[in-house]
Amino acid sequence: MTTALIGQPISRVDGRRKVTGAATYVAEFQAPGLVHGAIVRSTVANGRIASIDSSAAQQAPGVIAVLTHQNAPKLAYRAHKGAPDPGIGERLHVLQADRVSHQGQPVALVIAEGLEQAVHAAMLVRVTYAPEAAITDIARAEPVPLTPPSETRRGDPDGALAAAEVKLGQTYVIPRENHNPIEMHATIASWDGDSLTLWDKTQWVHNVADEIAAVFGIPARNVRVISPFVGGAFGSALRTWPHVTLAALGARVAGRPVKIMLSRREMYYGTGFRPHTVQRVALGASRDGRLGAILHNGDQETSTYEEFTEALLNATGFLHSCPNVNTRHRLAPMNVHTPTYMRGPGEASGIFAIESAMDELAVALNIDPVELRLRNEPEQDEFRQLPFSSRSTRECYQAAAERFGWSRRNSEPRSMRDGRQLIGWGMATATYGAGRAPASAMARLLPDGTAEVASAASDMGPGTWTSMTQVAAETLGLPIERVRFTLGDTRLPRAPVHGGSITMASVGSAVQAACRKAREDALARGGGTNDVTEAMRRIGQPVEASVDSTPGDESQRFSMHAFGAVFVEVAVDPDLGETRVRRIVGAYGAGRIVNPKLARSQCVGGMIGGIGMALMEHSVVDGRNGRVSNANFAEYAVPVHADAPPVMDVIFVEEHDPHVNPLGVKGVGEIAMVGVAPAITNAIFHATGKRIRELPVTPDKLL
Amino acid sequence: MAKHHVTTTINGDPVEFLCEPEQTLLDVLRDELGLTGSKEGCASGDCGACSVMVDDRLVCSCLVLGVEVDESTVETIEGMADGDKLHPLQQKFLEEAALQCGICTPGFLIAARALLVKNPDPTETEVRYWLAGNLCRCTGYDKIIRSVLDVASEMKRA
Numbered sequence: 052m053t054t055a056l057i058g059q060p061i062s063r064v065d066g067r068r069k070v071t072g073a074a075t076y077v078a079e080f081q082a083p084g085l086v087h088g089a090i091v092r093s094t095v096a097n098g099r100i101a102s103i104d105s106s107a108a109q110q111a112p113g114v115i116a117v118l119t120h121q122n123a124p125k126l127a128y129r130a131h132k133g134a135p136d137p138g139i140g141e142r143l144h145v146l147q148a149d150r151v152s153h154q155g156q157p158v159a160l161v162i163a164e165g166l167e168q169a170v171h172a173a174m175l176v177r178v179t180y181a182p183e184a185a186i187t188d189i190a191r192a193e194p195v196p197l198t199p200p201s202e203t204r205r206g207d208p209d210g211a212l213a214a215a216e217v218k219l220g221q222t223y224v225i226p227r228e229n230h231n232p233i234e235m236h237a238t239i240a241s242w243d244g245d246s247l248t249l250w251d252k253t254q255w256v257h258n259v260a261d262e263i264a265a266v267f268g269i270p271a272r273n274v275r276v277i278s279p280f281v282g283g284a285f286g287s288a289l290r291t292w293p294h295v296t297l298a299a300l301g302a303r304v305a306g307r308p309v310k311i312m313l314s315r316r317e318m319y320y321g322t323g324f325r326p327h328t329v330q331r332v333a334l335g336a337s338r339d340g341r342l343g344a345i346l347h348n349g350d351q352e353t354s355t356y357e358e359f360t361e362a363l364l365n366a367t368g369f370l371h372s373c374p375n376v377n378t379r380h381r382l383a384p385m386n387v388h389t390p391t392y393m394r395g396p397g398e399a400s401g402i403f404a405i406e407s408a409m410d411e412l413a414v415a416l417n418i419d420p421v422e423l424r425l426r427n428e429p430e431q432d433e434f435r436q437l438p439f440s441s442r443s444t445r446e447c448y449q450a451a452a453e454r455f456g457w458s459r460r461n462s463e464p465r466s467m468r469d470g471r472q473l474i475g476w477g478m479a480t481a482t483y484g485a486g487r488a489p490a491s492a493m494a495r496l497l498p499d500g501t502a503e504v505a506s507a508a509s510d511m512g513p514g515t516w517t518s519m520t521q522v523a524a525e526t527l528g529l530p531i532e533r534v535r536f537t538l539g540d541t542r543l544p545r546a547p548v549h550g551g552s553i554t555m556a557s558v559g560s561a562v563q564a565a566c567r568k569a570r571e572d573a574l575a576r577g578g579g580t581n582d583v584t585e586a587m588r589r590i591g592q593p594v595e596a597s598v599d600s601t602p603g604d605e606s607q608r609f610s611m612h613a614f615g616a617v618f619v620e621v622a623v624d625p626d627l628g629e630t631r632v633r634r635i636v637g638a639y640g641a642g643r644i645v646n647p648k649l650a651r652s653q654c655v656g657g658m659i660g661g662i663g664m665a666l667m668e669h670s671v672v673d674g675r676n677g678r679v680s681n682a683n684f685a686e687y688a689v690p691v692h693a694d695a696p697p698v699m700d701v702i703f704v705e706e707h708d709p710h711v712n713p714l715g716v717k718g719v720g721e722i723a724m725v726g727v728a729p730a731i732t733n734a735i736f737h738a739t740g741k742r743i744r745e746l747p748v749t750p751d752k753l754l
Numbered sequence: 755m756a757k758h759h760v761t762t763t764i765n766g767d768p769v770e771f772l773c774e775p776e777q778t779l780l781d782v783l784r785d786e787l788g789l790t791g792s793k794e795g796c797a798s799g800d801c802g803a804c805s806v807m808v809d810d811r812l813v814c815s816c817l818v819l820g821v822e823v824d825e826s827t828v829e830t831i832e833g834m835a836d837g838d839k840l841h842p843l844q845q846k847f848l849e850e851a852a853l854q855c856g857i858c859t860p861g862f863l864i865a866a867r868a869l870l871v872k873n874p875d876p877t878e879t880e881v882r883y884w885l886a887g888n889l890c891r892c893t894g895y896d897k898i899i900r901s902v903l904d905v906a907s908e909m910k911r912a
Contacts, residue, residue, distance in 0.1 A: 232857070315795070
C-alpha cells in the first residue's frame, strides 16, 4: 500500500485546467452546424396568450424557426419524477398551450444562425395576453397544507407554552434568494435520428437523460448527457429546467444542433430560487433555561403547478431537547415559477428562525447563549426516538468558543465598541442531514500500473474529481498521479444527484467498493504478490470491477446529521447602519474529512454565502406583476472581496462515525451555509440592541 | 452589414479576424478564436469573469467590441502560463485552493496580475478593493486574497 491519501490536503486534480482556462464548461462545446436559440418570455404573471405574431421575427436575418404553442410539436411529457422534483404537481410543459402561470414563462423560441440574430428576432415576436389576477406577494397569498399535511406534535405544546415561566413568540422572514452561480445555465442539443446528445449544466446527468426521454417519449438510453465542468450551481442545476427541453425541441425542428445559454436576467425566471418564507416561533422555558415548549410554523411560497417543499422545520424536532413540540408547514401557491433547493435548503431557513429565537430567549433569561444550548442538549433524537449516529455539538461549541475568545464577551448589548463602531458577538448552532443514496462506480486497473475510475457524478465546485481520486488511489494502493477519475457523462455508471452533501457518502462509498474489488481481483490473479502494480504487470491485461453500492438500514436505526457551531463578530456603524462581519469561526462535526484543504474551502465559501443571506441577498419581486426588479449582478448584491471577513476560521472536530457510511463522512457543503445568518443577526443585536427578524439586514433596518 | 477586418496581437501572436460590428470582444475570443478561457457571467460588466488586458489595461471583454481592438494588444488567460510553467499566481491559486468551480478563476488571475504589475506591493485592503469587481460564489474569497499577497511578497524577494 502507498501512504494514506484520505485525509490529506491534496490540491485539486482539475486545478491546472481551471487556472489555465482549459477546463471546458457546457457553453464551450462545439457541434458542427451549431445554431442559437433565444427564448421569448411572458410579460404577465397569469392569464392566456391572446395572440402571437411572429411574422416579423420569421423574416429577420438568420432566423431558421420561430416556435410557439401554435406550431410547436406536441410532446409526450410522460410521467417522470426525479429526486429533486416536487412529489406533488406536474412540471411546466413548454409551448404546449396558451396558459401562462408566471412572469418569465417561455412563450416562444427563436432559432437563428447567430446568437445576436436570435436575440434580435426574439424581440420582434409580438405577444398579447388576456391577463388574469395574479398572486405574486406572499402577504396576499392563502397558505394551504401540504399534500399530505405536514404537522408534527409531541407532548402538549400549547399547554406547556401557556404554563411556561418565560415565553416569547416572534415572526421571522427570509426573502426569495437566487443561487446566482457565476456560470449561467446553458444547454447544447444535437439529434442523430432518434438519439439525442445534450451538453448541459447539471448536477445530475442521469436525471436529465431520464426526464428529456420522458418529455420526448423516447427511451432514456437514446439520450446521452455530458457535463464535465459545472461553474457553480448551489442547487440551481438539480432539476431539468424548461430551457433544456426547449434546446432539444429547437434542435429537432431546426435539424441542427442548438445552443441555448440563459442570460443573467433569465436566471431569475427559470432555474429556481430559495423560497420566500414566513416563520412563526414560540418558545416556552423555565427560568433556569430548560425548554418546555417549541411551536414552529412555516409558510413558504411555491408555484401554482407544483408543491415544492424543503425541510424547513425538520431540525426543530431534534436540534434542542424539548418535551413539547409542534411544527406545521404550509405552502402559499403563487404565480411564480417553482422554487427549488438552494445551498443548505430547509435548515438554512428554519434554523435562522429557531436560533434567533434561542438568542432572544437567552437575552430574556440573562443566560449566556452557549450555556442555554448546553442546558438543552438532547441525549437522542427526540423526534424520531433514535440515537444519533454521532453528534459533536458540545465539542463544536467548545472548540469554536475557545478559538473565538467567547469568554471575554460582555453580554450587555451596545457594551462593546471599537472607536465609533458598535461591536457585537453572536453565535448559532448548525446542522444538516448526512444522507446517502445508491451509487455505482467502475474501477479498471491497467497493466502499466495506472487505473481508470469512473462514476457519473458531478463536481459543481466542492472537489469531487479530487476527493474521488484520493479514495480510489488509496484503496487501489496506487500513487494518486496514476489514477484518473472521470465523471459527468451518462455513459458512466449511474450516480445520484450531486446535492444535499451526499456525494462523498454515496459516490465515495461506490468508488471505494469498486476499487477494493478491482484490487482484490488483481492480487488474486497476480501470482502471490501484494503489490498491485507488480500484479498488473504479470497479468498483462486490464482488470475491471463494477459495483453498485447501496445504503443499509442505518438511517432507520440512527438519526444521522452533521452538527456545527458558528461564532461571529460584527461591527455596526451607528450612523450609517452598515454591518461588517469581522470574524467568523465555525466548528463542525462532520465525520471524516477526506480533504481538509478542499473541505475548509467549502466551509469558507458557505460562510460567505451566509453573509450574503444575512446582509445582502434579496430577489425583489414586484408584487404587482411578479417581475424581479433586481434581476442582475449590479442590483442583486452578493458579497465581494471587500466583504470577506479578515478572519475566517474553520475547525473540524475529531469525529468517528462508524454507522453513517463506509467512509464515515457526513459532507460539509450544506452545513457550512447553515447557522451563519442567525449568528450574524444575533451579533447585530448584541452590537446595537436591535433585533432584526427579516433578512437581509440592510442599513435602513438599523437606522 | 459587412464584417469588419481586425488586426491585433493576442497573447503575443499576430491575429487577424473578421467580426460583426455588434460582436463583443468576449464573443470574438470565445466563438471565433476558440479562446474560451474568458468566461461570461453577466454580459454587463458586473462580475469580472471575462477580464482581459487590452493595451495593458484591465477590461471586461463583454463591454468591449471586437472592432475596438484593431491595432491593439490583447492578453487572455491562455497566455498567462509560460508554456508548461504556470505563472506564480496560477500556481499559488492551485496550491491554496483559491478556486473551486473555476468559472471565475481566469478573470481573477488576469485581474490579480494586472494589480501586481501596477502595484507590486499592495496592502490587503488594496487587494480586496482591486478584486471587488470579480465575483465568486464558491471560495469565500479569503484564499484568493492570501494567494495574491503571498505571490506579491514572493516576487518581491525574488
